[in-house]
Amino acid sequence: MNAPTGDLCAAPVIARVAAVECRLVQRPWAWAEGERERIDAHWAELASRNPALFDGRVLVLHSGGVEGDVFRASYLETGFSRFIAWRDFGFPDRTIRNAFAMAALRSSDGAYLLGVMGPHTANSGKVYFPAGTPDLSDVVGDAVDLSGSVARELEEETGLTAADVAFADDWSVVTHGQRIALMRLVQAREAAEPLRQRILAELSRQKDPELSDIRIVRGTGDLDEAAMPPFVCAYLRQALGEA
Template sequence: MSLFHVDRLELRFEQKPWRFAQERRDEIAAYFAELQRQKPAIWNGRILLLHHHEIDGGAFRGAYLETDYASFSAWSAWGMPPAGVCNCFGAAAIIAADNAVLLGVMGAHTANAGLIYFPCGTPDPNDIFDGKVDLGASVVRELAEETGCEIDAFVVEPGWIVVRQGDRIAQIKVLRSAETADALRARMLEHLAREEQPELADIYIVRGSRDYRPAMPPYVIAFLEHHFDRA
């Protein structure tokens, strides 16, 4: 596990074959068919995975390929065996006026049911603009879809907190609010109540280490420890 700050992301779309998806196609198809049988709401869209990256000074540079969600979900479920890619995604760390952090609890119909983490999502082709992959745009979209909040309601900290957990790289954008955690949560829950099938089942408030839960992935705990230690 590593955590560090970068000033900017310089990411591009550079398509190349993903051998894992090609060589294990039949296994992937069988796995995903069973997953869809268990969770019919899951569909096989298109997503982006990082196949090259480097850190140069204050910049995190990298290139993405496009693949299908079925291959990505199988790779993730099978423990992310070495496959020449990373799941590099943007995430929103919402910090309330009282310094608490708000996380989402994933709904039962989702692939990550019950897990507790930031509003986020694996980037997809909608995040490609003129050949560049914009994780900032991904964060804006996921924040609105999952919580109902617009990014203009927050003070956006410059740069990104990068947390790497194996082949999972979270690019975390820190968003600070003038509202308390309780007020933010109430507004987000109103949004969830209006949704026909919200991605989140609940909003969870973390005020310190006593609020850590096993359902939080290690990269989330790493960010929380960094945040509260810094405070």
């Protein structure tokens, strides 16, 4: 099994896999327990600045990686406050990874559409494909259903459903330090500009939309490295190069 690198300074690494197989295998998170007071103080400060933050339950990866043409991994359940402190403190526990699924939305004319995170979110201003940290709603039995997570996040953030798009069978696993983005190509039936307008109209109807805008990326000149994380830019460079 090829475990993902923990080097935050390294360039993102991309692997193509045929399937993603993940499970919820609960175990204690020793770092979070040992840092409870510091974590709680950090969360109190964040919540004072952004009362919309919610300390729900999320899943983080504690073991696994790419094995042949399959990504296999095990997750544990923890609080969002623990997760966000681990991230903000610079990923001090390198045995844990943030492994999440993303809907790589592509229009019929070959452009990619990404969302700008809203000001009330924990990642305000960042530009991503529709995605979310896995949570208990993604658990079916003991399986973590990341295919279902892709479809759910796509619908929640853009209003698009399986009636509007086709989901690729394979995945791109983009590893950058402690982050693992599991990218699934989502092919839309509309061209980029009308698709963007459709999503914006959906956002205008939502009470608290996660996204504040939609960006269109047709070429590498459209990449915004200040707002787009390195794993997103790496995926887009490869995808646009293959187009």
